[in-house]
Amino acid sequence: MRGFNATLQREVLLAMRSPAEVINPLFFFVVVVSLFPLAVSPTPDLLREMAPGVIWVAALLAVMLSLDGLFRTDEETGVLDQLLVAPVELYFTVLAKIVAHWLLVGLPLVLVAPVLGYMLQLPVSVLGTLMWGLLLGTPSLMVIGAIGASLTVGLRRGSMLLALLVLPLYIPVLVFGAGSLGRALEALPVNPVLAVLGAVLALALSLGPFAIALGLRISTGD
C-alpha cells in the first residue's frame, strides 16, 4: 500500500492547483444534457423517454474526455518514469490516481445528475436509481478509460485514438446503466441490473489497475 495515500493527496493537490481540468467535464455534462431539450422538441413524454440514454451517454463522454490528461502530463514531465522506477506496487499508485480522479470528476457528475434528470422530466421516484447507476457505473468507466489512456500516453495525438479504443468497451456499462433507469421508469425491479453494474465495477477495480500498469510500461518502452 506504500504510495497510495501520498499519491491520492498529491492528485487532489494537483487538481486544486488547476481546477479547470476538474470543472470542465462537469460543465460538459451539464451543457450536453441541456442541449437536448433545445434540439429535440421539449415534449415531456419524449424527454422522459430519451432521458436515460442522454444522461448516460453524456456522462460517459464527460468521463472519457477527462481521461486524456490522466497520465499525459506525468509522461511529458518525466514524472511517469519516476513512478515506474519507484519501489512501490504500481497497482496501488495507479489505483490512487483513479480514486482521486473519480472523487474529483466522477462524483460531481453523480451529484448533479438528479437535477438534470428532473430537467428531462424524470419522475422523482427514479432519481435514486439514476444516482445508484452512475455511482456504480462511472468508476468502471474511469478504469476502462484509464486502460486506454495508459496505452495512448506516448502518442502525440492520442485523444482520438483513445476514443476509438475505449468507446466500444463502454457499451456494456452503457447498456446496463441506461437499462437500469429504463426499467425504473417502467416500474420493473432494478436491483438485478444494478448488481451487474456492481459486478463490472468489482472486476474493473480488481483487474483494471494491473492492465493500466502494464499499459504504462508498454507505452514507456518496457
Place this chain on the structure above:
Amino acid sequence: MSDPNDRHRNPPLLQVDALGCERDERSLFVGLSFTASAGDIWQVAGPNGAGKTTLLRILAGLFGFYEGRLHWQLPATLRESMLYLGHRPGLREELTPLENLTWLSALHGQKQDAALMAALSAVGLGGFETLPVAHLSAGQKRRVALARLWLPGKPVWILDEPFTAIDAEGVALVEAQLRRHAAAGGLVIYTSHHQLAADTRQIMLGAHMPGSGAPA
C-alpha cells in the same frame, strides 16, 4: 570491458554482458560489456543520438527491448536501491519543490520533511520551497530534481544529463556530491558532455566504437 587493474577493488554491483540495442532498425550499440563496482563513477559518453539515454533506461529497468545480459548484484531490489533521474526533471509544475519531493520520497519510503528542507537548501533553493515549480528557472528546476542526491538510502545513482541547465557553481556542487557518494561506496552512472575532474570511467557510445572502459 572495465579496466582489469581495478577489478578486485570492490565487489561488482553491475555486470553487463554483450548488451545490444536496436531502435528504429538502427543499431545503437552492440556488444557492450562492462563491470561497475561500488565506488565507481561511470560516464556514458558519445555524440547526440548515440543511445546514452536508452542505455540508462535499460540499466534502470525502464526499457526492455535489448539483447545481452544485465546483472545487478544488490542487497535489495534494484528499485529499492536506485535513484534514477531522467533528462526531464520529473516534477509537476503546479506543485512546489517541497510537495514534489515529498511525494517522491514517500514513494521511496524516505519521508522526512526536515531532510527535504536540508536537501533543498543544499542545492541553493532555500527560500524557494513553497513556490510553484512553474515559477522557477530551468536551472532551478534541475536543482530541485538534483536535491534528491542529498537524500540518503540509495547506493546506485543513474543520472541522465544531471548538469543540463545548471550554472558553473551548481556543476561543482553536484560534482562534489557525486564524488562523495562514490567515496562512500556508492555507484554513479551518468551521461553528460561534461567531463568530471575525478577518475571516472567511460563508456563510449558512437558510430564505430561499441564500448570501451578505460579510465578517463
